[in-house]
Amino acid sequence: MKREFNILNYLNSRALFMGIGLSKLLIQAHEYIWISLILGTIIGAILIHFVKFKMKKSLLNVVICSILFVIGLNILINMISTMYLTEMPKLLVGIPIILLVMYILNKREVIIYRVANILFVLNIFLYVVAMLSLVSDFHLENFTYSNTPIQNVIFSALEFALFSTLPTLITRDENTANISLVKTYIISAITMGTWFLLTYGILGANLVDIYRYPEYIILKKISIMNFLENIENIVSFVWLFDIIIFLLCNGNAIKKNVDNPKVINILLPILLLITAFINRFYILILYIYKYSSIILLILAILLFVANKKRHQTS
Amino acid sequence: MKKLILLFITLFLVTGCYNYHDLNELGIASSILIDYTDQFEVTVEILEDEKSETYKGSGKTLDNAFNNIILGTERDLYYNHLDAIILTENVNVKDIISYFMRNPEVNNTFYLVITETTDIYKEDKFGKTLSNILKRDNMSNFFDITQTLFEENQDMAIPYLNRQLKIESIAAYDEQSIAFNLSLEEIDIYKLLTNNTGSNIVTSYEGENVEIKVNEITTKYKLNDEIKIAIELEASLVEIDQTIDTSNLDTIAKIEESLNKEIVKQTATFIDKLKYTKSDILGIDKMLYNKFHNLLKTFEDYNYEIEVKTHINKKGLLLK
Structure with missing residues (x-):
């Protein structure tokens, strides 16, 4: 159980970086991103170690997990409709994802851990392929001075800690509250950090500032032995796996916070409709992107306060 | 019964058929020539089995010009296997590059060339040949050029195709205009x-x-x-x-x-x-x-x- 829980959270803690976190942090911290990563990892590891937390049944938890689910689904749908299925309506993109999530959630909880185990192996394989083929394109010269204020670097470190620790909170319950995630978190932060550095080292400040998915753009440069090219859509599955696990964790948390677990079969399609509605207005997506840190911080505080309080009174 | 219903739903919803294009309906673009007079003049070289064919279109915008090409053919243009984009000196390089950077179905390892002449499609698979020449000569590709294009403190250098269809020089830019050609x-x-x-x-x-x-x-x-x-x-x-x-x-x-x-x-x-x-x-x-x-x-x-x-x-x- 301990091993499976760690693997689940390895994937889970990376989920919010795709499409939001990575691009946002790189734009803010620029060449000092490595400082943000180190600081962020230390802060995150301290939070993971010291903040003892377990989810209790409450409506507030359902609302928080639903908002997180919408954010995760929004990231995934946008990613798919930008990269793979450019002509497909976003609602239709979301239907198979919701069906998949509902199918797994209707099984026993152990299925989520098994799915995470399988995806973890694929994730590591794709990560190694990408790293090995892209490392030659990494140039230290791209880390040139860009007049980045120190507060941006600190703010990015805090955001890194927030983006990476919040998803782990929703997986904590009475069975998993005492399992240490520090080692897994550090490994996850290192693998995530190398993506940050690789992206910046390949694109540089100017291209990081203008590309919507810089982490995806670098994958277009993959060329294995000069004959295996244009495989960015396959390698980018590393992100897809992370977000699917994040959605499963949120769905599972919702399931555990309601009296009748079958409620998710109604709630998740409603959340898909909400996500599809949000996606009709690009300005709303921009707002989520712009204020994602504040939204996530509020959710983290609410999650912590609500569950801590109940824990003390019980 | 549940499994059958699920299978039925999956068959219709998990195929990704919305973006489905038969390979025969795709016009795989190898190279694109872009000129601008009073509107965009675009020539696209499409790869056939053993040869290549060119299609021309024009329009007020670049996308409009590409759409006009499609009007004359049953195929959809596909840019993921582009070898080269050839621009005349009349076009704004930054606008063209931005257009292709925005499109997710474009690779970023093809070559960008400035041309002296628009009469370039004299032999088959010109785009592929041009790409091989530039690759052999270690010239900057599209990705390298985008890096300098958006760099405020550096000017671009783009390979220059002369009238004899040879890459004998590189166009050195001063901001957005060619300053001189390197010998x-x-x-x-x-x-x-x-x-x-x-x-x-x-x-x-x-x-x-x-x-x-x-x-x-x-x-x-x-x-x-x-x-x-x-x-x-x-x-x-x-x-x-x-x-x-x-x-x-x-x-x-x-x-x-x-x-x-x-x-x-x-x-x-x-x-x-x-x-x-x-x-x-x-x-x-x-x-x-x-x-x-x-x-x-x-x-x-x-x-x-x-x-x-x-x-x-x-x-x-x-x-x-």
Whole structure:
């Protein structure tokens, strides 16, 4: 159980970086991103170690997990409709994802851990392929001075800690509250950090500032032995796996916070409709992107306060 | 029954058929020629089985021009296997590059070329040929050019296709317009200064021409009151008069010395030209900004000291 829980959270803690976190942090911290990563990892590891937390049944938890689910689904749908299925309506993109999530959630909880185990192996394989083929394109010269204020670097470190620790909170319950995630978190932060550095080292400040998915753009440069090219859509599955696990964790948390677990079969399609509605207005997506840190911080505080309080009174 | 319903739903919803395109309905673009007169004139070279065909379209916008091409064919244009985009001097390079950067179905490893003529599609698979030539010559590809295009403190350098359909020069930009075209000798020096191998340098030794090919290159810039450029290269001797005895160590040392002087001379002339035309294709302003965090003095205001160390470490199968 301990091993499976760690693997689940390895994937889970990376989920919010795709499409939001990575691009946002790189734009803010620029060449000092490595400082943000180190600081962020230390802060995150301290939070993971010291903040003892377990989810209790409450409506507030359902609302928080639903908002997180919408954010995760929004990231995934946008990613798919930008990269793979450019002509497909976003609602239709979301239907198979919701069906998949509902199918797994209707099984026993152990299925989520098994799915995470399988995806973890694929994730590591794709990560190694990408790293090995892209490392030659990494140039230290791209880390040139860009007049980045120190507060941006600190703010990015805090955001890194927030983006990476919040998803782990929703997986904590009475069975998993005492399992240490520090080692897994550090490994996850290192693998995530190398993506940050690789992206910046390949694109540089100017291209990081203008590309919507810089982490995806670098994958277009993959060329294995000069004959295996244009495989960015396959390698980018590393992100897809992370977000699917994040959605499963949120769905599972919702399931555990309601009296009748079958409620998710109604709630998740409603959340898909909400996500599809949000996606009709690009300005709303921009707002989520712009204020994602504040939204996530509020959710983290609410999650912590609500569950801590109940824990003390019980 | 539940499983059957799920299977049925999956069959209809998990196929991704919305974006489905039969391979026969795809026009796989190999190269694109873009010109602008009073509107965009676009020619797309589409790969067929063993040959290629060109389709023309025009429009007020670039996308409009591409859509007009589709009107005359049953195919959808597919850009993921692009080999080259060829632009005339009339188009705004930044706008064109931005258009292709926005499109997720475009690779970023193809080549971008400026052309002197629009009459380029004289032979089959021209785009593929052009791409192979540029790849062999270590020229910058689309991705490399986008990096300099959006860099405030560096100018672009884009390969230039002449009327004979040969890449004999590189267009050096000053902001958005071409400042001058690099000659073949200047391209060799430009490659040395940007840490690219493949240059051929010719020098004179005892009245005879000696040619070397650069295999390894390390060029470092030291920025202080003046800019010191230290070039260290490993090279093969490719051509030399047979009356010169290359088995003599002293002779090799003298040839190396002669090459050092020749490269210093050519580099100094090249940098003077860059200063005169205000074209910073070497990105020296970028380095200055990185070091001093301001651009009170730009690359034109500095004096340059050039130091070259040539090591000939191969001379082929002949002993002499």
